[in-house]
Amino acid sequence: MWKRLVECVPNISEGRHESLISEIATAAQGRGRVLLDTKSDADQNRTVITLVGEPDALAEGVLALTRAAVERIDLRQHRGTHPRMGAVDVIPFVPVRGVTMPECVVLSRRVAEEIADKLGVPVYLYEESARDETRRDLATVRRGEFEGLAEKMKDPSWSPDLGPSHPHPSAGAVAVGAREFLIAFNVNLATPDLSVAKRVAAAVRFSSGGLRYVKALGFPLAERGAVQVSMNLTNFRRTPILRVLEMVRREAERCGVAVSGAEIVGTVPREALYDVAASSLQLLDFSPKLVLEERIEEAFGVDR
Amino acid sequence: MWKRLVECVPNISEGRHESLISEIATAAQGRGRVLLDTKSDADQNRTVITLVGEPDALAEGVLALTRAAVERIDLRQHRGTHPRMGAVDVIPFVPVRGVTMPECVVLSRRVAEEIADKLGVPVYLYEESARDETRRDLATVRRGEFEGLAEKMKDPSWSPDLGPSHPHPSAGAVAVGAREFLIAFNVNLATPDLSVAKRVAAAVRFSSGGLRYVKALGFPLAERGAVQVSMNLTNFRRTPILRVLEMVRREAERCGVAVSGAEIVGTVPREALYDVAASSLQLLDFSPKLVLEERIEEAFGVDR
Numbered sequence: 237m238w239k240r241l242v243e244c245v246p247n248i249s250e251g252r253h254e255s256l257i258s259e260i261a262t263a264a265q266g267r268g269r270v271l272l273d274t275k276s277d278a279d280q281n282r283t284v285i286t287l288v289g290e291p292d293a294l295a296e297g298v299l300a301l302t303r304a305a306v307e308r309i310d311l312r313q314h315r316g317t318h319p320r321m322g323a324v325d326v327i328p329f330v331p332v333r334g335v336t337m338p339e340c341v342v343l344s345r346r347v348a349e350e351i352a353d354k355l356g357v358p359v360y361l362y363e364e365s366a367r368d369e370t371r372r373d374l375a376t377v378r379r380g381e382f383e384g385l386a387e388k389m390k391d392p393s394w395s396p397d398l399g400p401s402h403p404h405p406s407a408g409a410v411a412v413g414a415r416e417f418l419i420a421f422n423v424n425l426a427t428p429d430l431s432v433a434k435r436v437a438a439a440v441r442f443s444s445g446g447l448r449y450v451k452a453l454g455f456p457l458a459e460r461g462a463v464q465v466s467m468n469l470t471n472f473r474r475t476p477i478l479r480v481l482e483m484v485r486r487e488a489e490r491c492g493v494a495v496s497g498a499e500i501v502g503t504v505p506r507e508a509l510y511d512v513a514a515s516s517l518q519l520l521d522f523s524p525k526l527v528l529e530e531r532i533e534e535a536f537g538v539d540r
Numbered sequence: 541m542w543k544r545l546v547e548c549v550p551n552i553s554e555g556r557h558e559s560l561i562s563e564i565a566t567a568a569q570g571r572g573r574v575l576l577d578t579k580s581d582a583d584q585n586r587t588v589i590t591l592v593g594e595p596d597a598l599a600e601g602v603l604a605l606t607r608a609a610v611e612r613i614d615l616r617q618h619r620g621t622h623p624r625m626g627a628v629d630v631i632p633f634v635p636v637r638g639v640t641m642p643e644c645v646v647l648s649r650r651v652a653e654e655i656a657d658k659l660g661v662p663v664y665l666y667e668e669s670a671r672d673e674t675r676r677d678l679a680t681v682r683r684g685e686f687e688g689l690a691e692k693m694k695d696p697s698w699s700p701d702l703g704p705s706h707p708h709p710s711a712g713a714v715a716v717g718a719r720e721f722l723i724a725f726n727v728n729l730a731t732p733d734l735s736v737a738k739r740v741a742a743a744v745r746f747s748s749g750g751l752r753y754v755k756a757l758g759f760p761l762a763e764r765g766a767v768q769v770s771m772n773l774t775n776f777r778r779t780p781i782l783r784v785l786e787m788v789r790r791e792a793e794r795c796g797v798a799v800s801g802a803e804i805v806g807t808v809p810r811e812a813l814y815d816v817a818a819s820s821l822q823l824l825d826f827s828p829k830l831v832l833e834e835r836i837e838e839a840f841g842v843d844r
Contacts (some may be wrong), residue, residue, distance in 0.1 A: 243832070270839045288836050332832065417832075423822075481821055497824040503832040512817035517785055518727075520801040528547070528636065528721075528807040532592055535574045 238268070240334040242294050242343065243417070244287045247325045248305045249314050251276040251283050256308055261285050263304035268293025281316025282325070291335060295347050298327060299354070302410070306355050310406040311382045319375075321382045323407035326374060328363065329414045332505060340414035341365045348412040352399030355407075358389070359398040363413035367397055374411055382408045416449075419469040419508060420501035421477060423484045427493045430456050433463035439487040440467070440480060447483065449475035462496060472508045478515050542572070544638040546598050546647065547721070548591045551629045552609045553618050555580040555587050560612055565589050567608035572597025585620025586629070595639060599651050602631060603658070606714070610659050614710040615686045623679075625686050627711035630678060632667065633718045636809060644718035645669045652716040656703030662693070662713040663702040669717035671701060678715055686712045720753075723773040723812060724805035725781060727788045731797045734760050737767035743791045744771070744784060751787065753779035766800060776812045782819050 250256055254276075261274050261283075269289025276283040287297055302324045309323035329344045331337055341364050348359040366372040370393070380388045385403040388394045395401050396409060403409055425433055433454030438444045441452035449471035455464045465484055469477060485495050507524075514522035524530045550568075554560055558580075565578050565587075573593025580587040591601055606628045613627035633648045635641055645668050652663040670676040674697070684692045689707040692698045699705050700713060707713055729737055737758030742748045745756035753775035759768045769788055773781060789799050811828075818826035828834045 241836070270836065272835055272839055288832075421821075478820060495822055498822045499825060500821075500823060500830050503835055504830055506831050506833045509817040509831065510813055512820055513813040516782060516816050516820040517725075517804075518799060518802045519804060521803060526804050526808055527810050527813065528592075529810045531576055531807055532545070532574065535576055 238290045238334075240290055241288060241332040242291050242335055242340060243330040243332050244294055244298050244327065245330070246285050246287070246298060246301055246305075246327045247320075248283050248285065248309065249281065249311060249316065249320045249323055249325055250305070250309050251281045251316065252278050257283050260301060260304045260308060264297035264301035266293065266297055266300070269297045277318070279316065280318035281314060282318045282320065288332065291339070291343050294329075295343060295350075298347055299350050302327070302351055302357075303355055306357060306404070306407040311408045312406060314382070319378055319381055321378050321380075321385055321408045322357070322404075322410040324357075324410050325378075326362075326411045327413075329412075330417050331414070332417070337364055337414060337416070344412050344414045348398050351410060351412065352396075355404075356400060357404045357407050358396035358400050358402070358409045360409060360411045361397045361413055362411045363415040365413035371397070374413075377411050385409055416471040416473070417505050417508075419472050419477065419504050421467045421469055421480065421498065422501065423465045423467070423481060423498045424457060424460075424496045425463050425465065425488050425493050426496040427463060427491075428456075428461045429491075429493075430454060430463050432488065432491045432493050433465050435491065436484055436487045437465050437467075440465070440483050447475045447480060450480055472505070472511070476511055476515065477504075477508055478512045542594045542638075544594055545592060545636040546595050546639055546644060547634040547636050548598055548602050548631065549634070550589050550591070550602060550605055550609075550631045551624075552587050552589065552605075552613065553585065553615060553620065553624045553627055553629055554609070554613050555585045555620065556582050561587050564605060564608045564612060568601035568605035570597065570601055570604070573601045581622070583620065584622035585618060586622045586624065592636065595643070595647050598633075599647060599654075602651055603654050606631070606655055606661075607659055610661060610708070610711040615712045616710060618686070623682055623685055625682050625684075625689055625712045626661070626708075626714040628661075628714050629682075630666075630715045631717075633716075634721050635718070636721070641668055641718060641720070648716050648718045652702050655714060655716065656700075659708075659711075660704060661708045661711050662700035662704050662706070664713060664715045665701045665717055666715045667717035667719040675701070681715050689713055720775045720777070721809050721812075723776055723781065723808050725771045725773055725784065725802065726805065727769045727771070727785060727802045728761060728764075728800045729767050729769065729792050729797050730800040731767060731795075732760075732765045733795075733797075734758060734767050736792065736795045736797050737769050739795065740788055740791045741769050741771075744769070744787050751779045751784060754784055776809070776815070780815055780819065781808075781812060782816045 273286040305324045329340045331340045344365045360377045437452035437454040440446040451468040457464050577590040609628045633644045635644045648669045664681045741756035741758040744750040755772040761768050
């Protein structure tokens with residue numbers, strides 16, 4: 237395992253043609269990084285690609301992937317249910333291990349410059365990499381989508397951060413930035429009453445007064461006579477998973493409803509689980525050095 | 541990281557002469573295993589050595605360490621507060637990853653045979669490796685210590701499992717076996733009243749009617765006006781840490797006392813922390829594959 241590890245999750249605007257998707261995803265492969273996952277959605281006509289690797293090697297792979305996508309995807313022909321403005325729509329970099337957020341911001345801006353210079357695609361810097369608070373939110377940056385992009389760019393307040401001041405004819409524009417790891421955490425409630433899930437979601441989510449790094453919606457779980465609070469935790473270090481679950485549990489209790497289970501969709505960083513364990517066990521001086529396997533890895537001085 | 545991983549924790553009867561201890565510990569080193577830790581106690585005149593590695597490589601290292609200890613330690617000169625019967629007193633093998641308990645039993649018996657054959661030291665097989673229930677418990681096997689060993693071995697029910705039927709003149713005898721990972725888990729209670737810690741310890745420990753794989757004692761923590769329930773969890777898979785803490789908390793509550801914190805002494809296997817996190821979060825379908833780093837390691841097919 238590498239000591240310095242960054243994750244990158246490019247979203248490309250192609251979710252239907254398997255061979256095309258595979259060509260684009262494999263373009264990212266090479267020494268020092270690994271393709272962890274690709275998840276396509278035909279309705280959205282979009283694929284989420286998960287890469288991890290050493291910072292420099294990862295940057296190289298992401299540029300190669302972007303080049304392959306720009307050459308193969310024509311947004312003028314693209315139809316799908318998910319909002320998008322580019323062939324590669326968004327490229328978030330996520331610090332995983334041995335890398336700080338400021339380092340990830342630098343990395344994302346370097347890749348952004350290369351995309352602008354070498355591929356001629358305009359770039360918006362978003363999230364932690366944004367040069368202006370108005371560009372931090374991806375939904376705002378993307379508003380108007382590919383079809384509205386030429387018009388939007390004429391407004392000086394929406395000229396791209398890097399690259400040409402007009403959209404790439406077939407590839408549009410791309411949002412590049414650094415953000416924290418996003419944990420998709422769903423909690424099931426033992427009731428068929430959807431209003432309970434909606435009420436709990438409203439209580440815990442930031443937008444309606446809840447926890448800062450929580451997005452939440454209530455959904456029915458038809459097959460089980462239960463409902464679900466579906467959440468995105470956008471900064472597990474500042475808003476820990478366990479605290480979120482405890483708040484969900486407490487709010488559901490007000491309606492006389494119990495939590496019947498939970499699930500993590502995708503992956504969760506090891507550190508987040510260590511944090512849950514340390515909090516639950518009241519381990520005041522927890523350090524990863526208490527973990528046998530971490531000690532073994534340290535003894536090896538593993539760095540590959 | 542190796543895919544198949546065993547821990548071995550030889551206890552040697554020398555805790556005072558640093559150079560001697562270092563000679564014995566480093567004798568275990570070599571390809572495929574690593575020396576994680578040595579912890580000496582001068583009063584006990586004993587050192588606990590922690591090794592991990594691939595099964596075969598580890599076995600080789602343990603035999604080399606045992607040879608070095610048998611050559612250097614003379615129990616006829618040994619004084620210390622800890623009970624002991626051999627130069628190498630006890631050699632437990634612990635399955636950590638990709639290795640079953642029955643495989644560890646086989647490994648321990650193979651090393652035991654080599655110690656008996658090549659070094660002429662009689663061996664008692666204990667814990668999971670015991671051929672007889674009466675030899676499962678180390679304290680029972682060791683009763684009488686080095687000084688009583690010659691007499692004890694004359695009793696047919698205490699003839700060694702392997703090797704000569706009399707003690708090695710300077711190295712005595714050694715107990716070899718396989719056991720589960722032992723977690724040293726201490727819970728602090730917010731009271732200066734030692735009787736509360738003793739009462740809670742009695743409630744949770746196996747010997748007085750509590751949980752099967754828990755040993756517990758109550759101690760004062762003089763410096764903080766608090767007390768501690770000090771526990772050994774001898775099988776965290778069957779008696780999970782979180783359940784133990786919850787029982788301690790509940791029993792302390794009966795006396796109106798809160799848990800003020802907890803600590804793990806030594807190390808804890810990653811799997812045990814995953815289990816705490818999954819239980820706390822009610823993750824019904826938890827699998828290590830949900831953990832980002834596990835997925836990365838899997839993608840590498842790491843096996844070194």
